[in-house]
Amino acid sequence: MPAIIAEARVVIDTGLQAEAEDAVREITRFDAEVTAFAERRAEGDGDDSTTELAPLASVLLRTESASSSEIEGVTAGARALALAAIDAKAGPNAQLVTANVAAMQRAVELADDISIDALLAAHRALLGSQAYAAPGRLRDQQVWIGSNALSPHTASFVPPHPSRVPSALDDLMAFVQRVDLPVLAQVALAHAQFQTIHPFNDGNGRTGRTLVHAMLRHAGVTRTLTVPVSAGLLTDTTGYFQALTDYREGYIETIIQQFIIASFRAIDNGRELVDDLERVYVAWSERLTPRRGSAAQRLLPHLLSQPAVTVAHVEAVTGVALSAAQRAIDQLEGAGILVRTNENRRNRVWIAPDVIEALDAFAERVGRRG
Template identity: 30%
Template sequence: MEPCIPDKLPIDDLDWRAILPNVGKANAALARYDGMLQTLPNPAILLSPMTANEAVLSSKIEGTQATLDEVLEADAGIATSELRKGDIEEISNYRSAVGIAEAALEERDITLSLIREVHQRLLQGVRGRNKAPGQFREDQNWIGRRGDPIERARFVPPNPVALKTELSNWEAYLASEDEDPILQTAIAHAQFEILHPFKDGNGRIGRMLIPLLLYKRNTLSRPMFYMSEYLEDNREKYYDGLLAITERGAWKNWIDFFVNAMIIQAENNLEKVRLIRNLYDETQRRVVDITHSQFSMATVNALFERPVISSTMFADSAGFNNRVTANNMLRQLEADNVITRIREGGGRTPAVYAFPELVNIAEGRDIFRRRPPEA
């Protein structure tokens, strides 16, 4: 196969009348989601498990197998199996890379320089660390089954000699505000995957860019939109849609797929955020009623920020000056079935607790079960 020659951006021959009605629906769905996002008192804390789950799912598309509960348990200090250790390190890097990008956007635009910085953090010390982290490729890559030569590749990205020019065109497109933000995001994401500018990590960087672009175009009040759930569930359509662009210029089909994905995911995200907000309000009331403590609000925030948490982390996060007081609080919450103990403490090993309802909302299924109330 020959390296592909990507279309120049912007795409000039789109059928706007066929595309825009669906784009309008996506804008409306995203506005409803963002409206709910703006009702949260502290989105970074309340949506922490959803942010972690996005890292899990985006990494899963690239072959990792670790689950959200395994990642949260590792955060709390529970030993990771050797089978999952590498996966969890990759997911941890993804979360750190997102943090770098989000912080940078307070002062910078999305540029090739920023993307290289984010990529360097993504591959630091994990699988792919020997594939030039933070550097655009200088040789030809291709996509196919492991071990297949380029002649059997499913897709061959642009020649590295042409890559610099193509990336400059892509970067200039990001800086433009002539197109609808959702349409621009759909095209920019696809073009990044087509360019495949890194030796590894292209899919994860490309999916990271989706909420960042929407935020930078003022479509989101915060760069917190989680799309990998839909893309993971529809992985083959996702890949086929990208491939069809280079095979037959099927931009409209791709945009239809992406925009429909955004509509569905916006509604799913909206429901999760609604459930989390309601759970936050309910948990505040319960913890106050149970503990009557001056640390009630700090306790609730600690559980939402770390829904799997060790007793030591809990004391530090909630600001307890006395570990005995913190442990008494945890015992009260466990007795009233707010949290569940998932590891016993002993000696220098702290107990670990899970906040089941929050984890289950983020994961979309029951992972941690609340123990039945005592008779």
């Protein structure tokens, strides 16, 4: 029986509340820093301000989705994710993480209207091909965590009966709409309540973390980026899962503290990733001097977020003819920016190893392996 929280009185230690407010300011500052960098670069290049921002926003979205999946034991490295994004050969884990990217994006797009329907849409994007999970539908069976598949006896947690899920979610949505709580504390508590309701057959953790980003965007804490908070949680998954247990036992401060710590970790790691990618981009620009507006030049920022390409993919994202797409790849390969991954004349794939290295370094800093 989950607690009813829509109008519950929430008492938070003043020191913890101050820390939460500091974390929110830091998240907003990071969002503004990356946006300002992108706009300065675009102004210098004479391009639209979204040209440079889009790759940075996309790569942070993907790293957050990968970390969120890793918390659930679904691991995929940067190379595998890049290949999966262009439908090249990739394992099932990479495909699951790619679906998580879509779910995260869907949730952020629906941030202006956080609702049960929005959560169902995110879940459908996450597990659309997994029939067992009933994608986009609330569960109609009992589930449990931490026991064998035959019985809930000895389970570490048994969520509410499926008949109680709709009303519990209605209560949660009312809590999400409150404006009298510190933002990060409200986000942490809403996430913990969602995990307690456990409304789906599968994918609750990943969908619950999409709710985090929808709420941050809805509150105006983030404007353009998906700050990799899950990467911060991934650094201490034991503490994160214990905080969820504490919440269910009536102790709310542990989960708030976890989100505060995770936010600062995420920003530190995110800043380092953005700095690494900026260095990569500057080095590329020095090694390659194609004419302004050429396909090769337009492809450079795209490679920051999608470091695996085919000729057909380049043709699609740059809008040039197939022959021009091949010339762009040849230029980038000649400059050492792209490296061919196979020697087949058909279905050839190239990767940008500098970007893969930066993304793998991000994963190493949060303890993720893929």
